[in-house]
Structures are given as C-alpha cells and as structure tokens.
Amino acid sequence: MGxxxxxxxxxxxxxxxxxxxxALAVSGAAARVLIGHDPTHRPVAVIGRDPRASGEMLEAAVVAGLASAGADVLRVGVLPTPAVAFLTGLFNADLGVVLSASHNPMPDNGIKLFARGGHKLPDDLEVEIEELALAGEPTGRPTGSGVGRVRDVPDAGEQYIAHLLKAVPESLAGLHVLVDCAHGAASTVAPEVYRRAGATVTVVAAAPDGLNINDGVGSTHIExxxxxxxAAGADLGIAHDGDADRCLAVDADGEIVDGDQILALCATxxxxxxxxxxxTVVATVMSNLGFHHAMRDAGIEVVTTAVGDRYVLEALRERGLNLGGEQSxxxxxxxxxxTGDGLLTALHVMAAMARTNSPLAELAAVVQRLPQVLLNVPVGEKAAVAASATVSAAVAEADGELGDLGRILLRPSGTENLVRVMVEAPTSDQAEQIAHRVADVVAAAS
Structure with a gap:
C-alpha cells in the first residue's frame, strides 16, 4: 500500500x-502515537464531520479506534472544519479529527487530523501515525478504566459562533446577504452567525440530507x-464549500469575487x-498578476508560496504574519x-463593506484581474519534460514577450502525469495564443 x-x-x-x-486503524494509531510520546497522559480528541452519509459510518469507526487505544473523545457533530480546529484549541485537546472531503462529490470522504491547539499536524507525527496504522493489529490494548470515554458536546456550535462574533465584532446591519451553504457543514452555523452579526440573510442550499452535499451548489458551482x-436585489452572496473552510463571493451585479480579490480587500x-x-500578505504562485499589482500599489508586500493552503500556513507561522490565502x-x-475559515472570511468581507459603506464591487475592484489561461498537458515523465531545454526555451521566449504586463507559469502536477501551463496576459487572445504555443512544445517534448 502507498x-x-x-x-x-x-x-x-x-x-x-x-x-x-x-479509519479504525488510522485513529487508533493516532491515539497510540500520542500516548507513546507521553505515557502518563490520557489524550483527548475532538471529532467533527460534514453531513455526507458516509460520515456517520466513519465517525463510528474513528471513535472506536480512539477509545480502544485509550483516548477520550469529544464528539461535536456536524460542524465546519475550522470549527473543529478552533474547538481542539478551546478544549485543550491533543488531537482534532475532521471527517470531510471538502468540495469533493458526496461518495468521497476524508480524515483530517489537527494537532494540539488546532494546528496542522507536524509531518513527523503524520509519518509515525501512518507507519503504525499500516503495521497491522495492535497488541496490548487497554482494558477496564483504561478504555477511552466518549462524550457529546451539544453546545459546540454555539461556542464556535461566539468565537466568530468576537473575532469580527462589527455590525452588519443594513446588509442583505444570500449564503449558499452547499448542503454542507455550515448549513446551520453560517446563516446563524451572519444573522447575529446584524445582516439580513437569505439561505440557499442549507438542507443537507447526506446525499446532496456539493451537488450543483456551493463555491464550486457559484453561477x-x-x-x-x-434576482433578490441583495448586496452580496457568499458561497461556501462542503466543509466551509473557504468561501467565494458574488457582488450585487452578479459578478464573482474570487479568492485573490477577497484576500486583497481584506489586506487593504x-x-x-x-x-x-x-x-505583508501570503499568497500562492497561482494568484493572478493583477493581485500582485494591486498589493504593490497599496504598499503591501507579498510572500509567495507553492500551491496549497499548507504552504500558506507554513509561511504565515515562519514569518509571524497574520493574513494569507489562495485564489480558491x-x-x-x-x-x-x-486554518482557513470561510465563515470568518465572509465576516471580514462584510465588515469591510459595512465599515466603509461601500458596495462589494468597489472593494473588489482593487484587483484588476488579468485574463488567465490554464492548460493541462498529458506527458510521460512530467519532471523531465518540465525541465527540458526546449520547454525552458519556449517559456523564456514567452516570458520575454509578456514582460511586466503578464506572466507564464509552468509546473508539473503533484498528483497526475500532467504539466500545467498557466499564462496571464493583457488580453484573452494573447493569453490563449501563448499558452497553446508553449503547450505544444511541452507535448512534443514528452
């Protein structure tokens, strides 16, 4: 097994x-690793999930794995991923567990682990847990009073809502927001927190039945x-994904406001x-060049990382910074x-609107997005193709042609035999032309 x-x-x-x-093996291994690091301490784990049907089954397995290894379990129910991270810190727990596949289709699911404080699990602990989970049936399980206890926390959602309202205390009175909850983990708490903040809230896709999560709704289907x-004459729309660790927005004219624009308006x-x-703000290499221009003009430095929120988090912690994000x-x-928190993000966006008495379109206009074309080119040896002399020459030629008015980014996929060619240019036609020209070179080098 890989x-x-x-x-x-x-x-x-x-x-x-x-x-x-x-799920039983991974959760049991996580508890045993924690106990191995401190045999005198009985670990506590917080577990939450999104509403997809398989979460019920997997939650039972994870709870059994944790308790059978001697960890106590606090079960918080259906809540967003960032809520579980927050509660892990609030309850001084040793581990947070989220059962969710985020924006993926309903048949998928996942197990995400948080370390003490609700932070990303360190890589060395992740490796330990993986090795132990793959090692087979454990021996010497605890018995009697050594078996972990399981307790529900019925007010967990209320504690998360209180935290959000304290973090962004501005009144949103006068704002009308449509919130699309993707039939996901935020279906209850997101509308509630926006109402308590003072906004008029119209709710969309907030009736999860275990099967309809992300089904044509949410941030991946924002149209x-x-x-x-x-149609509603609302001031804005907020679209969450299945576990609500992110959000995108829509202005009053129906124009989509992406993560670059949200990050820029929050930074300013x-x-x-x-x-x-x-x-200073942290962004990934996929952020539009228009974002970088906007931050330069605003006197804000940008730290650029590889694609993935884990890299954004690492840069934030290493530099002691307090804002970063992705185009997604x-x-x-x-x-x-x-961690990324779509509800907290939405509150910051609406607070900026309320504070400045400005429509979202005006705030988002700080970023003038350049036309962007992304092509996925199937290849054999992706690393070798990306590093080949002919491909490097084609990229250098395109880079010279674009100058300061655009950019080209070429990178191997992290999961598939693809090389991704991304071009931003002043016009869509130029971006298309350059992207396809370079993609043809990449394909020929395979």
Missing part, C-alpha cells in the same frame, strides 16, 4: 478506498448563486486599520484561526 496521507489528510471513496477498517443575488482593510503585520477562497486570519 502513502495514506496526502496534502490534506487521508482521502478516498468512502467504503471503497477509505474503509471503516482504515446559480450569482443569478439569485441579482487590515492595513488601513493598522492590524496587518509587517504590511481559502483565507487564513491567524489572529483568530489556525
């Missing part, structure tokens, strides 16, 4: 790749929300309020969260 952990925990098709037996915002708002540490809508405010 590696269990990917970039965002253990993922797979529930009851096929991600079986109850695997329907855009039409609904215009925090700069204006004197709370943006070192006047994952935004991290480290003053109040240890």
């Amino acid at each position: 590696r269990l952990f990917g970039t965002d925990g253990v993922r797979g098709r529930a009851n096929a790749d991600l079986t109850p037996e695997l 329907a929300l855009a039409k609904q915002v215009v 708002a925090m700069r204006d309020g004197g709370t943006l540490v070192e006047n 809508g994952h935004v991290v405010f480290t003053d109040a969260a240890t």
Whole structure:
C-alpha cells in the first residue's frame, strides 16, 4: 500500500478506498502515537464531520479506534472544519479529527487530523501515525478504566459562533446577504452567525440530507448563486464549500469575487486599520498578476508560496504574519484561526463593506484581474519534460514577450502525469495564443 496521507489528510471513496477498517486503524494509531510520546497522559480528541452519509459510518469507526487505544473523545457533530480546529484549541485537546472531503462529490470522504491547539499536524507525527496504522493489529490494548470515554458536546456550535462574533465584532446591519451553504457543514452555523452579526440573510442550499452535499451548489458551482443575488436585489452572496473552510463571493451585479480579490480587500482593510503585520500578505504562485499589482500599489508586500493552503500556513507561522490565502477562497486570519475559515472570511468581507459603506464591487475592484489561461498537458515523465531545454526555451521566449504586463507559469502536477501551463496576459487572445504555443512544445517534448 502507498502513502495514506496526502496534502490534506487521508482521502478516498468512502467504503471503497477509505474503509471503516482504515479509519479504525488510522485513529487508533493516532491515539497510540500520542500516548507513546507521553505515557502518563490520557489524550483527548475532538471529532467533527460534514453531513455526507458516509460520515456517520466513519465517525463510528474513528471513535472506536480512539477509545480502544485509550483516548477520550469529544464528539461535536456536524460542524465546519475550522470549527473543529478552533474547538481542539478551546478544549485543550491533543488531537482534532475532521471527517470531510471538502468540495469533493458526496461518495468521497476524508480524515483530517489537527494537532494540539488546532494546528496542522507536524509531518513527523503524520509519518509515525501512518507507519503504525499500516503495521497491522495492535497488541496490548487497554482494558477496564483504561478504555477511552466518549462524550457529546451539544453546545459546540454555539461556542464556535461566539468565537466568530468576537473575532469580527462589527455590525452588519443594513446588509442583505444570500449564503449558499452547499448542503454542507455550515448549513446551520453560517446563516446563524451572519444573522447575529446584524445582516439580513437569505439561505440557499442549507438542507443537507447526506446525499446532496456539493451537488450543483456551493463555491464550486457559484453561477446559480450569482443569478439569485441579482434576482433578490441583495448586496452580496457568499458561497461556501462542503466543509466551509473557504468561501467565494458574488457582488450585487452578479459578478464573482474570487479568492485573490477577497484576500486583497481584506489586506487593504487590515492595513488601513493598522492590524496587518509587517504590511505583508501570503499568497500562492497561482494568484493572478493583477493581485500582485494591486498589493504593490497599496504598499503591501507579498510572500509567495507553492500551491496549497499548507504552504500558506507554513509561511504565515515562519514569518509571524497574520493574513494569507489562495485564489480558491481559502483565507487564513491567524489572529483568530489556525486554518482557513470561510465563515470568518465572509465576516471580514462584510465588515469591510459595512465599515466603509461601500458596495462589494468597489472593494473588489482593487484587483484588476488579468485574463488567465490554464492548460493541462498529458506527458510521460512530467519532471523531465518540465525541465527540458526546449520547454525552458519556449517559456523564456514567452516570458520575454509578456514582460511586466503578464506572466507564464509552468509546473508539473503533484498528483497526475500532467504539466500545467498557466499564462496571464493583457488580453484573452494573447493569453490563449501563448499558452497553446508553449503547450505544444511541452507535448512534443514528452
């Protein structure tokens, strides 16, 4: 068997790749690793999930794995991933466990682990857990009083809501927001927190039945929300994904506001309020060049990382910064969260609107997005192709042609035999022409 952990925990098709037996092994191994590091301490784990049907089955397996290894379990029910991270810290727990496949289709599921404080699990602990999970049936399980106890926390959602309202205390009175919950983990808490903050809330896709999560709704299917915002005459729309660790927005005219624009408007708002540490923001290499131009013009430095929220988090912690994010809508405010939080992000966006009495379109206009073309080119040896002399020459030629007005990014896929060619240029035609020209060179070099 290959590696269990990917970039965002253990993922797979529930009851096929991600079986109850695997969930039992991973959770039991996690508890045994924690106990091995401190045999005198009885670990506590917080577990939450999104509403997909397989979560019920996998939750039972994870709870059994943890308790059978001697860990006590606090079960918080259906809540967003960032809520579980927050509660892990709040309850001083040793481990947080989220059962979710985020924006993936309903048949998928995943196991994501948080360390003490709700932070990303260190790589060395992840490796230990994986090795132990794959080692087979454990021996010497605890018995009697050594078996872990399981307790439900019925007010967990209320504690998370209180945390969000404290983190962004501005009143949202006068704002009308449509919130698309993707029939996911935020279906109850997101509308509630926006109402308590003072907004008028119209709710979309907030009736999870275990089967409809992300099904044509949410941040990966935002077009329907855009039409609904215009029809309702609302000030904005907020679209979450299945586990609500991110959000995208729609302005009053139905225009989509992506993660780059959200990150930029939050950065400028925090700069204006004197709370943006070192006047610096963290973004990935996929952020649009228009974002970089906007930050340059605003006097805000950009630290650029590889693609993935884990790399954004690492840069934030290494530099002691407090704002970073991705084009996909994952935004991290480290003053109040240890991971991307779509609800916290939405509150910051709406607070900026309320504070400045400005429509979202005006705030989002700080970023003038350049036309972007992304092509996925199937290849044999992706690393060798990407590094070949002919490909490097084609990229250099394109880079010279674009100059300061655009850019080209070529990178091997992390999971497939693909080389991704991304071009941004002043016009769509130029971006298309250059991207296809370079893609042809990449294909020929395979």
